[in-house]
Amino acid sequence: MLQKIFQKLENPKRPLLGPNVKALQFWGLLLPKNKFMKRFYIFMHFAVTVFTATECIDVWFVKSDMNLLLNNLKITMLATMSVIKVMTFLFWQKSWISIIEYVTRADLNQRNTTDPKKLELLKTFTQYCRKITFMYWSLMYTTVIIMIVLPLYKYFSSETYRENVKNGTDSYIPVVSSWVPFDKSTMVGYLAASIYQSYAAIYGGGWITSFDGNSMVIMVFFRAELEFLRIDAMDIFGTESEQVDQEVALKRLKECHSRHVELVKYARIFDSCLSPIMLLYMFVCSVMLCVTAYQINIETSAMQRLLNAEYLVFGVAQLFIYCWHSNDVLYASADLMCGPYESIWWTKSVVYRKDLFLLVEQFNKEVVFSAGPFTKLTVATFINILKGAYSYYTLLSQSQMK
Structure with a gap:
C-alpha cells in the first residue's frame, strides 16, 4: 500500500526532487497557472495566516496562566515561522523555481553517466533523500495527529474531566490555542473552533513538510554535486595507463570550471532565499525548545508529557x-x-598546470549556507543553540521556583 503511494509521488522528469515538487504543488507553495486553482490556494494561505493572527491575539487572554501562555507561545511562534516561510517562498517564487530547475537539470545530466562509481553514488543519494523526506513527513504528521486526537482522547477517556467540563469547573482542551469571535466554552462553539484549528494544523503541517523537505533535499544535491565534481576533476587527464589527448583534457577542465561556477551561483541564490528564514528559525527554535523542555518538567499528565516530548523531538530534528x-x-x-x-x-607540461591552477582557485570558493549575516549553518551552531535553549530553560525554571 505505502509502496504504491510512494511510487505515485515519483516523477521520471525529476528523479531527485519528484516527491518534494509534488508536495510543493499539492500544498500550494508552487502556485498553478490555472487562475481558479491559483486563487483557491491564495485563499487557503490567507485563511491559515488569519488563524495565526488569532493565535497571537489569544496570548492576551491566557497571559495569567503560565502553562497556557507557554503552550500558546511555542505553537504561535512555529505557526508564525511557517507563515513567513510560505510568504517568502511565494514572494521569491521565481528564484525558487530557478533553483529547482537547476537541480533537476544538473541531476539528469549526472544520471546519463556510465561510470559505475557515480551511478552507485546517485542511487545512494536518491535513496537517502527519499528516507529523510518520508521520515520528516511522518514526524510532522505524527505531531499534528497527536495534537488533534489528544483533546478527544481526554474527553472520552476521563469521566471526571467530562463532568468538570459540564459543571463549568474545567474547560475544553483546544486543538491549538487561538481566539475566536464566539463563545468556545459551549459544545457547538468548541466544535466550530476545533474544526478551524484542525484545518490550520493540517495545512500548516503541509507548509512545513513541503518547504523543509524541498530545502533539505536541495542541500543534499549540492553535496552530491560537489562530490561528483571532485570525481570528474580527478579524471581530467585520464589515468596513467589511459591518458587523454590535449583537446579532451581541455574540454573536461572547462566543463568542471563552468559546472562549479553554476553551482556557486545557485548555491548563493538558495542561501539568499533560505538565510533570513534560518536566522528567525534559530531564535524560534531556541525559545520553543526551552519552553517545551520546561513543560515536560512541570506537566503531570502522561499524555500531555508525551505530546510535549514528541514536539521537542520534532523541534530538535527540524x-x-x-x-x-x-x-x-x-x-x-x-x-x-x-x-x-x-x-x-x-605528467603534464607547465601549460596544463597553469590551467589546472585556475580550476583550483575556482574550487577554492566556499559553499556553505548561513543564518543571516551572523553565523553559518553547521553542527557547531546547532550545539550552541541547544546550549542557549538549556540556559533559557534553567533561567525559566529558577524564576518559577522563587
Whole structure:
C-alpha cells in the first residue's frame, strides 16, 4: 500500500526532487497557472495566516496562566515561522523555481553517466533523500495527529474531566490555542473552533513538510554535486595507463570550471532565499525548545508529557537536519580542492598546470549556507543553540521556583 503511494509521488522528469515538487504543488507553495486553482490556494494561505493572527491575539487572554501562555507561545511562534516561510517562498517564487530547475537539470545530466562509481553514488543519494523526506513527513504528521486526537482522547477517556467540563469547573482542551469571535466554552462553539484549528494544523503541517523537505533535499544535491565534481576533476587527464589527448583534457577542465561556477551561483541564490528564514528559525527554535523542555518538567499528565516530548523531538530534528546537511556541504566544498591534485597533473607540461591552477582557485570558493549575516549553518551552531535553549530553560525554571 505505502509502496504504491510512494511510487505515485515519483516523477521520471525529476528523479531527485519528484516527491518534494509534488508536495510543493499539492500544498500550494508552487502556485498553478490555472487562475481558479491559483486563487483557491491564495485563499487557503490567507485563511491559515488569519488563524495565526488569532493565535497571537489569544496570548492576551491566557497571559495569567503560565502553562497556557507557554503552550500558546511555542505553537504561535512555529505557526508564525511557517507563515513567513510560505510568504517568502511565494514572494521569491521565481528564484525558487530557478533553483529547482537547476537541480533537476544538473541531476539528469549526472544520471546519463556510465561510470559505475557515480551511478552507485546517485542511487545512494536518491535513496537517502527519499528516507529523510518520508521520515520528516511522518514526524510532522505524527505531531499534528497527536495534537488533534489528544483533546478527544481526554474527553472520552476521563469521566471526571467530562463532568468538570459540564459543571463549568474545567474547560475544553483546544486543538491549538487561538481566539475566536464566539463563545468556545459551549459544545457547538468548541466544535466550530476545533474544526478551524484542525484545518490550520493540517495545512500548516503541509507548509512545513513541503518547504523543509524541498530545502533539505536541495542541500543534499549540492553535496552530491560537489562530490561528483571532485570525481570528474580527478579524471581530467585520464589515468596513467589511459591518458587523454590535449583537446579532451581541455574540454573536461572547462566543463568542471563552468559546472562549479553554476553551482556557486545557485548555491548563493538558495542561501539568499533560505538565510533570513534560518536566522528567525534559530531564535524560534531556541525559545520553543526551552519552553517545551520546561513543560515536560512541570506537566503531570502522561499524555500531555508525551505530546510535549514528541514536539521537542520534532523541534530538535527540524533544526538538526538543516545544520547537519549544511555542514556536509561545507566539508564537501573544502574537500573539492583535492580533486585536481588527485589527477595525473605531474605528467603534464607547465601549460596544463597553469590551467589546472585556475580550476583550483575556482574550487577554492566556499559553499556553505548561513543564518543571516551572523553565523553559518553547521553542527557547531546547532550545539550552541541547544546550549542557549538549556540556559533559557534553567533561567525559566529558577524564576518559577522563587
